[in-house]
Amino acid sequence: MKGTERSQFVISMLDRYKAVTMESLMALLPDKEPRRYLYDLVSLYPLRSGKGLRPGLCIATCCAFGGSVRSVLQSAVAIELFHNAFLVHDDVEDGSLNRRGHPTLAFEYGLPIAVNVGDAMNVLSIHPLMENLNQLGPTLTWRVFTEIEHMVHECVEGQAMELGWVHDNICELNDDSYLRMILKKTCWYTCIHPCRIGALVGSGGSVDLDRFNRFGYFMGAAFQIQDDLLNLAGEEAKYGKEIGGDIWEGKRTLVLIHTWNHCNAREKKRLQGFLATPRIDRSPVDVLWVYEIMGKYKSMEYARKNARQLAGAALKEYTVAYRDLADSEDKRFIADIVLYMIERDL
Amino acid sequence: MTDEKLDTNEAASGKKTRRARRNQEKNPAANQKAPQAETKEQAAQLDILAGIAGTTSRIVNRAASILEEELAIGIGATQNIEQKFVDVEKVRSANSQEVIQRFRKDTHDVVDILIDLVNVATNALGNLSDRALSIGIKQPKKTGGKAATGVIPSLAVPTVVKPGEAVEIPMTLENESDKPTEAFFFHCSDLMNTAGERIPAHQVTFSPERLMIEPQKATIVTVIVHVPENASPGVYSGLLQATRMDQLRAVLTIQIG
Numbered sequence: 001m002k003g004t005e006r007s008q009f010v011i012s013m014l015d016r017y018k019a020v021t022m023e024s025l026m027a028l029l030p031d032k033e034p035r036r037y038l039y040d041l042v043s044l045y046p047l048r049s050g051k052g053l054r055p056g057l058c059i060a061t062c063c064a065f066g067g068s069v070r071s072v073l074q075s076a077v078a079i080e081l082f083h084n085a086f087l088v089h090d091d092v093e094d095g096s097l098n099r100r101g102h103p104t105l106a107f108e109y110g111l112p113i114a115v116n117v118g119d120a121m122n123v124l125s126i127h128p129l130m131e132n133l134n135q136l137g138p139t140l141t142w143r144v145f146t147e148i149e150h151m152v153h154e155c156v157e158g159q160a161m162e163l164g165w166v167h168d169n170i171c172e173l174n175d176d177s178y179l180r181m182i183l184k185k186t187c188w189y190t191c192i193h194p195c196r197i198g199a200l201v202g203s204g205g206s207v208d209l210d211r212f213n214r215f216g217y218f219m220g221a222a223f224q225i226q227d228d229l230l231n232l233a234g235e236e237a238k239y240g241k242e243i244g245g246d247i248w249e250g251k252r253t254l255v256l257i258h259t260w261n262h263c264n265a266r267e268k269k270r271l272q273g274f275l276a277t278p279r280i281d282r283s284p285v286d287v288l289w290v291y292e293i294m295g296k297y298k299s300m301e302y303a304r305k306n307a308r309q310l311a312g313a314a315l316k317e318y319t320v321a322y323r324d325l326a327d328s329e330d331k332r333f334i335a336d337i338v339l340y341m342i343e344r345d346l
Numbered sequence: 347m348t349d350e351k352l353d354t355n356e357a358a359s360g361k362k363t364r365r366a367r368r369n370q371e372k373n374p375a376a377n378q379k380a381p382q383a384e385t386k387e388q389a390a391q392l393d394i395l396a397g398i399a400g401t402t403s404r405i406v407n408r409a410a411s412i413l414e415e416e417l418a419i420g421i422g423a424t425q426n427i428e429q430k431f432v433d434v435e436k437v438r439s440a441n442s443q444e445v446i447q448r449f450r451k452d453t454h455d456v457v458d459i460l461i462d463l464v465n466v467a468t469n470a471l472g473n474l475s476d477r478a479l480s481i482g483i484k485q486p487k488k489t490g491g492k493a494a495t496g497v498i499p500s501l502a503v504p505t506v507v508k509p510g511e512a513v514e515i516p517m518t519l520e521n522e523s524d525k526p527t528e529a530f531f532f533h534c535s536d537l538m539n540t541a542g543e544r545i546p547a548h549q550v551t552f553s554p555e556r557l558m559i560e561p562q563k564a565t566i567v568t569v570i571v572h573v574p575e576n577a578s579p580g581v582y583s584g585l586l587q588a589t590r591m592d593q594l595r596a597v598l599t600i601q602i603g
Contacts, residue, residue: 175404183412184416213417217409217413218409306403309403309406312406313406313409
């Protein structure tokens with residue numbers, strides 16, 4: 001299969017998983033007051049076009065293991081709602097201005113309303129997990145719940161690590177620091193748990209879920225590094241966030257960490273001063289300077305190479321995690337989405 | 347080179363990973379099919395992979411190590427939590443009712459204790475296979491001999507008794523004090539139904555008639571109700587009262603059909 005065919009296949013499958021998830025998700029949202037500052041806003045982020053990677057991985061894995069879309073749909077909806085709640089709060093925490101091509105909730109409606117909408121989305125995520133009881137019975141429902149509990153726990157701990165680095169202006173970081181942070185902040189909830197939950201439901205609880213840990217981690221890490229690179233180099237219309245937003249926010253990406261560990265003493269001093277400056281006081285000149293020294297030390301290339309290697313390792317782990325399964329579109333989607341990530345022009 | 351690096355090197359070169367081996371040990375059926383390229387397409391994909399990660403990258407090694415570290419931390423923490431709150435294996439293998447019971451027990455011990463008390467009471471009164479009632483005799487209070495107050499135990503006959511029959515109801519009496527009781531016997535009032543019809547007190551007898559209980563010991567006294575031939579159907583109640591002990595009394599209820 002050629003790269004373009006693969007891209008089309010992956011995108012069409014993502015669209016299919018997303019459509020069924022969104023239909024169920026929208027049906028879950030209350031049609032009642034208070035609308036203007038709560039329920040009308042709860043649907044804003046989910047309706048903005050994300051890729052739907054998380055529900056896609058969850059549903060595809062469930063189906064690959066012999067389960068039905070219906071059996072895992074409530075879990076996929078819960079994961080997607082939690083994800084969107086994280087995004088709303090993430091934008092508050094980072095002071096971001098744009099999300100998926102539109103103003104962030106915090107920027108458009110202010111912090112108090114944005115925080116409350118994020119809270120509501122977290123609360124609404126609980127309901128589909130309760131609905132699982134009718135579909136899956138008590139044992140699987142409980143196991144899905146424990147997966148979700150771990151997922152959310154890891155995510156907030158990872159977020160705390162990253163926020164702490166920015167708050168305390170921690171600069172002496174290395175690749176290990178970054179890898180640990182994104183495992184906790186991103187990988188568990190973006191890839192590992194969606195796959196684990198999908199397999200749990202699809203197999204009726206008979207599969208050892210640890211087989212997905214490496215696959216999900218390597219894939220999630222590649223995905224996150226790719227995301228960081230797109231933030232630096234992508235087209236705003238395509239990517240939907242501010243270009244260089246991570247530099248403005250002082251985010252400790254793999255790119256920035258590489259630059260920090262390679263620049264000279266004078267550059268390090270200036271970079272440390274830049275990172276210590278509150279976001280609102282940072283100047284476009286300084287942001288451009290950071291971007292330039294990243295280029296000078298080929299930090300983007302370094303991150304790109306690592307993303308590809310992690311994606312390659314994820315593909316290798318795919319043959320372990322999804323072994324012994326009958327061929328299906330869903331199984332092929334899982335392998336192809338990894339290859340799709342490798343082949344994409346980062 | 348650490349074990350983890352060796353492990354990941356093997357993964358990149360297409361050999362079995364340690365996790366795969368572990369999985370295969372857990373699942374012997376999987377031994378028949380080692381994780382390897384199943385189709386030409388997958389083989390082609392692995393060729394792409396070989397180009398990308400031909401020499402095992404440092405970042406993949408580090409990621410694998412960090413994952414193992416985090417899993418070790420997480421497993422330890424999870425085990426602590428699970429041991430503290432929930433017997434997960436029991437929860438996972440239990441049926442619906444057990445899961446709910448377990449959850450309730452883990453979160454609401456106080457409620458459970460109350461429920462247990464209700465159950466004990468229900469069992470004592472509803473499941474009268476031995477039709478026994480326990481009545482404790484506690485240390486005499488130094489309050490000037492004022493009559494004890496509170497809920498009076500109920501002694502109900504679970505079956506419908508026909509006129510002319512006799513029914514026996516064992517009643518357990520326990521002396522919780524560290525002194526023997528004085529010798530005592532029971533009185534019974536007339537039993538009366540809602541229409542005011544009566545079964546005379548002398549129709550209710552006790553065996554033994556006279557008794558004394560050693561400290562920290564229990565004994566059984568049997569209440570015998572002789573239902574008169576001409577008794578009308580209905581529910582009759584009366585009060586049993588021990589001599590010398592205000593607190594030792596119970597309401598006797600019998601249904602005549």
